Structure formats: C-alpha cells, structure tokens
Amino acid sequence: xxxxxxxxxxGAIYALIALxxxxxxxxxxxxxxxxxxxxxxxxxxxxxxxxxxNLLLALVVSILLCAVTGVVVEKLAYKPLRxxxxxxxxxxxxxxxxxxxxxxxxxxxxxxxxxxxPSLGSIQIGNFQVELRTVITLGVGALLMVGLTLFVKCTxxxxxxxxxxxxxxxxxxMGVNVNRIIMITFAIGSTxxxxxxxxxxxxxxxxxxxxGAMPGIKAFxxxxxxxxxxxxxxxxxxxxLGLVEKICTSIPVLNPYTTAIEFGLLIVILLVRPIGLLGxxxxxxx
Amino acid sequence: xxxxxVKDLTVFYGVIQALKGIxxxxxxxxxxxxxxxxxxxxxxxxxSVMGLIPSKSGTVVYNGVDxxxxxxxxxxxxxxxxxxxxxxxxxELTVYENLLMGAYTExxxxxxxxxxxxxxxWFPRLGERKKQVAGTLSGGEQQMLAMGRAMMSHPxxxxxxxxxxxxxxxxxxxxxxxxxxxxxxxxxxLLVEQNAGKSLAISDRAYVLENGQIVLSGTxxxxxxxxxxxxxxxxx
Ligand SMILES: Nc1ncnc2c1ncn2[C@@H]1O[C@H](COP(=O)(O)OP(=O)(O)OP(=O)(O)O)[C@@H](O)[C@H]1O
Ligand SMILES: [Mg+2]
Numbered sequence: 001x002x003x004x005x006x007x008x009x010x011g012a013i014y015a016l017i018a019l020x021x022x023x024x025x026x027x028x029x030x031x032x033x034x035x036x037x038x039x040x041x042x043x044x045x046x047x048x049x050x051x052x053x054n055l056l057l058a059l060v061v062s063i064l065l066c067a068v069t070g071v072v073v074e075k076l077a078y079k080p081l082r083x084x085x086x087x088x089x090x091x092x093x094x095x096x097x098x099x100x101x102x103x104x105x106x107x108x109x110x111x112x113x114x115x116x117x118p119s120l121g122s123i124q125i126g127n128f129q130v131e132l133r134t135v136i137t138l139g140v141g142a143l144l145m146v147g148l149t150l151f152v153k154c155t156x157x158x159x160x161x162x163x164x165x166x167x168x169x170x171x172x173x174m175g176v177n178v179n180r181i182i183m184i185t186f187a188i189g190s191t192x193x194x195x196x197x198x199x200x201x202x203x204x205x206x207x208x209x210x211x212g213a214m215p216g217i218k219a220f221x222x223x224x225x226x227x228x229x230x231x232x233x234x235x236x237x238x239x240x241l242g243l244v245e246k247i248c249t250s251i252p253v254l255n256p257y258t259t260a261i262e263f264g265l266l267i268v269i270l271l272v273r274p275i276g277l278l279g280x281x282x283x284x285x286x
Numbered sequence: 287x288x289x290x291x292v293k294d295l296t297v298f299y300g301v302i303q304a305l306k307g308i309x310x311x312x313x314x315x316x317x318x319x320x321x322x323x324x325x326x327x328x329x330x331x332x333x334s335v336m337g338l339i340p341s342k343s344g345t346v347v348y349n350g351v352d353x354x355x356x357x358x359x360x361x362x363x364x365x366x367x368x369x370x371x372x373x374x375x376x377x378e379l380t381v382y383e384n385l386l387m388g389a390y391t392e393x394x395x396x397x398x399x400x401x402x403x404x405x406x407x408w409f410p411r412l413g414e415r416k417k418q419v420a421g422t423l424s425g426g427e428q429q430m431l432a433m434g435r436a437m438m439s440h441p442x443x444x445x446x447x448x449x450x451x452x453x454x455x456x457x458x459x460x461x462x463x464x465x466x467x468x469x470x471x472x473x474x475x476l477l478v479e480q481n482a483g484k485s486l487a488i489s490d491r492a493y494v495l496e497n498g499q500i501v502l503s504g505t506x507x508x509x510x511x512x513x514x515x516x517x518x519x520x521x522x
Contacts, residue, residue: 156390163376163387169338170374175362175391175439280378 001128003250004243009134010203011242012141016196017219018226018234019148020189026165026229027185030089034073034096036216038190042066042197043207044104047115055118063194069100070190071183079179104209112208115201133202144195145235148188152231161185165229218245221266227279236277241265287350289314289443289474290335290366295344297327297334304330306498307344312443317465317475319485319506321519322495328478329371331495332447336368337361348443363391367439371447371478373432377421381412384420384431388438398438405434408464426457433464437473444468445476450484462488482519486510494519 017039024032045062053061077096081089120132152158163171164181172178200215201207218241226237241262248258269277288311297305304327312318320328334341337358346354353361376384385405389398406413409430415423420431429449436444446465450458462484469475479485486492489506494515502514509515 156386159379159383159387160390162379166376166378167374169358170370170376171387172338172358173336173362173368173370174387174435175359175367176387177357177359 002130002134003246005130005134005138007243007246008239009137009141009199009242010246011239012137012145013196013199013203013215013238014219014222014242015235015238016141016144016192016199017215018223018238019145019231020193021220021223022226022228022231022234023161023185023189025223026231027161028074028078028182030078030086031093031220032078032186032189033090033093033216033220034100035189035193036212036219037097037100038066038070038193038212039197039200039215040104040207040209040212041069041100042194043115043201043211044108045194046198046201047113047207050115050117059194059198062198063191066190066194066197067187070186070193074183074186079182101209108207108209110209112206112211114206117201117205120202133199137199137202140195141199144192148192149231157181157184218262221263225266225269225276227276230276230278230280233276233278240277288312289349290476291345291347292331292335293345293347295331295334295346296342297330297339298342304498305334305341308495308498308500309344310493310500310503312474312476313490314474315469315472316490317469317477317488319477319479319489319492320495321479321482321485321492321509321515323518324480326495327498328495329447330498332368332371332445332476332478336366336445362439365440365442366445367436367441367443368445369432369436369447369449371451373425373428375420375423375428375431375435378419380417380419381423381431382416384435385412385438388435391439401438401440405437408437408467409434425452426454429453429457429461433461437468441473443474443476445478447478448480449477450479450481458484480519482515483510486515 020035021032024030042062045065046058049058049061073096077092078089081092122129122131123135152161160171160176160181163174164176164178168178219238222237222241223234225240226233244262244265245258248254248261254261290312292311293309294307295305296303296307308331320331322328330339333339335346337353337356341354345352348364348366351364353364376387379387385402386398389401392398411427412430412434415427420428423431433449449461453461458481465475465477466488477485486506486509491505492503492509493500494502494509502509502512
C-alpha cells in the first residue's frame with residue numbers, strides 16, 4: 001500500500017517533468033534535453049533562498065527563476081535555430097544542458113550539498129501510516145495536472161497551443177503568434193519542472209549540479225512511453241514509470257535491476273507501440 | 287485604390303524560382319481568380335502574399351500598408367486571411383473548437399457566440415456536428431469548416447486556395463454559391479482554382495498563371511471567351 005502511494009507520488013514527479021518535454025516537443029517540435037537541468041536550477045534556487053526566507057517564498061523564487069531560465073534559453077539558444085535542422089537543435093539543447101550544469105558548478109562547486117527542509121512527518125490514513133510529503137506531492141501534482149488539462153482545453157491560449165502543435169501554418173492563419181505560444185510553452189514547462197524539483201528534494205534532500213540528469217532522463221522516457229507530444233500521455237507514462245520504480249525497489253530480488261527494468265519497459269512499449277501509449281499518429285503533411 | 291496590390295513578387299525555393307515577378311491587384315468587393323496548371327505557382331503566390339513563405343523581392347500592399355515583410359499572424363490581424371490548400375482544419379479539435387480558433391482575433395465572447403450561430407446557419411451540417419472531431423469529417427464537411435473557420439475572423443479579404451478540390455459536382459456548385467454569398471456580404475475574394483469554367487463565371491477579373499508568371503488577365507467573361515484559356519483550361 002505505501003509502496004503504491006510512494007510510486008504514485010514519484011510518478012507525479014516524473015509526470016510533471018515529462019509534461020515539459022512533451023509540450024515543447026508537441027509545439028516547438030524539438031527535444032529539449034536541457035529540460036532536466038531546469039530541475040537542478042529550481043533545486044538550487046530553493047537551496048539558496050531557504051537560507052534566508054521561508055519555504056513558500058523559496059518556492060515562488062524557484063518557480064520564477066525556472067520560468068525565466070526556460071524562456072531565456074528558448075529565446076537565446078533555440079529561437080535563432082527555428083528553421084535549422086533538428087540535429088542542430090538537438091546538439092544545441094545538449095550544449096545548453098552542459099552550460100547550465102557548468103554554471104551551477106562554477107557557483108556552487110561540484111560536490112553534492114545537503115539541504116534541510118522542514119520535516120513534514122506523517123499522517124494516519126485508516127490503518128496506514130503515510131508520509132505527508134507523499135500526500136502533498138500526489139495532491140499538488142494531481143492538481144497541477146488537472147489545471148494544465150483545463151487550461152489547454154478551455155482557454156484561448158491553450159487551444160492555440162493545440163493548434164500550433166498540429167499545424168503551425170494554419171494556426172498562423174488564425175492570427176496566432178507562434179513565437180509567443182512557444183515562449184508560453186517553455187514558461188509553463190519550466191514552472192512544472194520547478195514544482196517537480198521541490199517534490200524531488202522532499203524525497204532526496206540534497207543538491208548537486210547534475211541533480212537533474214536522472215529524473216530528467218527518466219521523465220523523458222516517461223514522455224516517450226506515454227507518446228511524446230501527448231499531454232495525457234506524459235501523465236500516464238510518468239505515473240507508470242514511478243510505480244514500476246517503487247515496486248521494483250521494494251522487491252529485494254529486483255531492486256538492483258530497477259533502472260534496467262524501467263528502460264526495458266520503454267523498449268518493450270516502443271516495440272509494441274512505436275508512438276507510445278497515448279500517442280497519435282499524425283498524417284504526414286503533403 | 288486597390289485593396290491588395292502585389293508588385294513584381296519573386297519567390298525562390300532554394301535555387302528554384304517559383305515566382306518570376308508577379309503583379310496583380312484586387313479591388314474592394316471583387317472576386318478575383320488566379321487560374322493555372324499544376325505547379326504554376328498559385329499556392330506559392332497565396333502563401334507568400336500571406337507571409338507564410340518569404341519573398342525574395344517585390345512588394346505586397348494591403349489597404350495602403352506595406353505587408354511584404356510582415357509575419358502571417360499580424361497580417362491576419364489587419365483583416366485578411368486564407369483558406370489554405372488542402373483545408374488544413376485542426377484534425378484533433380472539434381468543429382466548435384475549430385470555429386473558436388477562427389475567432390482567435392476576436393476578444394468579445396458574446397460576439398464569438400453570435401458568429402458561431404451564424405456559421406451554423408450558413409452550414410447546417412457543421413451545426414449538427416459541432417462536437418465531432420474535425421479529422422473525422424468528410425472532405426466536403428472539412429471544406430465547409432475551413433471556410434466557416436476563416437469567416438469567423440470577418441476578413442475584409444478572403445483568399446481561397448482550390449476550395450473545390452476533391453468535391454463532388456454538387457458540392458462544387460455549392461462552394462461557388464457560398465463564395466458568391468461571401469462577396470454579397472461584403473467580403474472581397476481572391477480565389478485560386480483549377481476549375482476554370484466555374485470560377486471564371488463568378489469572377490469579376492482573373493489572371494492566368496504559367497510557370498511563375500502571369501501570362502493573361504482580364505474580366506471573367508473575357509477570359510472565358512479567350513482561345514488560350516479555352517484550349518488550356520476548359521478542354522477545347
Ligand atoms: N516547399 C517547396 N520546395 C521546393 N519547391 C516547391 C515547394 N513548394 C512548391 N514548390 C515548387 O514550386 C512550384 C509552384 O508550386 P505551387 O504549389 O505554387 O503550384 P500550384 O500552382 O499551387 O499547383 P497546384 O495546382 O498543383 O496546387 C512547383 O514547381 C513546385 O514544385
Ligand atoms: Mg496549389
């Protein structure tokens with residue numbers, strides 16, 4: 001039972017990060033490999049601000065810094081390459097990733113540093129003792145995902161995002177400023193990553209320049225499992241991967257192979273259904 | 287003064303020159319048609335006028351404003367839009383959501399609601415299918431949706447790129463009827479068509495495009511009677 005809850009909450013973290021990958025892929029048609037490092041930026045933002053203020057303010061600072069970083073990276077690094085080959089964009093994204101890690105290393109050193117978060121304790125639900133951090137991660141994560149779904153489905157900007165992801169040219173003919181929509185997408189993706197980074201710190205309370213790498217790559221796998229470009233897909237993929245990870249680590253025989261099993265799952269799903277669980281096959285434009 | 291004035295427009299795809307200096311104009315209230323064979327450069331013309339593909343040289347002036355270098359979305363805000371070749375409705379959005387996208391430039395919710403009702407009156411089939419995902423509509427229904435969606439922004443100038451493509455003869459007549467109605471309601475129309483006979487019949491003026499150049503122009507009737515058009519586009 002607690003394994004399942006732990007899995008779901010880890011899944012929520014992966015899902016929040018995966019949403020950033022999938023939205024950027026859907027709308028800007030690029031793989032933003034630097035997305036994982038936004039988590040690291042968010043974690044250091046909390047690390048630094050927590051020293052002088054309370055947690056809530058630290059969270060706000062972290063979200064703002066992540067959103068700004070995401071938007072600035074898009075503007076400086078990706079926007080000039082809008083009509084370049086996908087390979088050039090991919091290599092640039094990897095470059096941005098190293099740049100962010102390098103910058104963090106310059107400022108904070110390369111060693112991992114512990115971070116002390118207020119301890120949250122646990123609560124009693126029925127017969128089970130559940131950690132409060134798990135409940136918060138799950139609750140807030142679910143809320144954010146519902147919010148995002150409603151935003152995309154029911155607002156003018158959200159619909160424009162769907163339209164751009166399907167057909168940039170046709171969206172422009174409706175009067176949609178594609179560059180603005182891409183910018184908003186990066187801001188939203190980075191905001192979700194900032195939230196994820198806080199939840200991640202609740203699980204593993206330490207910061208390092210490469211902190212974003214592992215959750216980043218797993219969330220990317222989650223996005224691909226769910227069907228990259230699909231928002232519900234990223235949620236399903238994230239939760240699935242989180243569950244698999246926690247279940248595997250709770251079974252002693254499987255524990256050492258957890259990561260291998262996770263990526264094995266990715267391979268199997270791609271073999272069976274190359275577009276991912278909820279991916280849509282788009283007709284190629286003529 | 288012409289509503290749309292295109293002068294010496296050239297467009298290159300890499301080293302291939304698709305438009306070799308095209309000039310034409312569209313006056314307020316007219317239906318103007320570009321006809322031409324496959325690959326003549328009609329779609330290229332429409333897209334570069336609209337700012338979707340860059341031109342190498344030449345100017346496009348709309349309502350006295352030079353829009354040659356303007357991005358597509360800001361041209362739409364000036365009151366001009368296009369039903370693109372192949373319709374390009376948003377396949378994963380519903381009919382209703384597609385129409386909402388068409389009203390992207392409109393801020394008033396009440397007005398959008400009224401306009402959508404009006405589109406449903408024009409195209410009852412769309413009203414019956416408002417919740418249906420556009421990708422599952424028939425070709426004809428998608429064409430109606432593409433036209434309705436474009437009308438949602440109340441364009442002063444509407445460009446249509448082969449609206450009759452792939453439709454049954456009955457629907458083709460209906461499409462031309464709708465275009466004439468658009469004109470009656472005050473919309474200026476720039477039309478691209480392969481169906482020379484029907485489009486020339488409803489056009490005030492027309493241009494014939496060949497290999498990226500305009501080779502002939504005149505009123506719809508003049509071109510219908512011209513030997514060259516008869517031979518090349520009306521099958522004798
Ligand atoms: N993206 C592109 N890259 C290279 N060449 C292109 C591209 N798009 C069009 N062309 C070429 O430009 C020329 C004009 O094409 P265009 O699509 O404008 O023709 P069209 O008159 O609209 O034809 P159709 O009636 O078949 O739609 C053609 O020779 C075509 O091969
Ligand atoms: Mg064409």
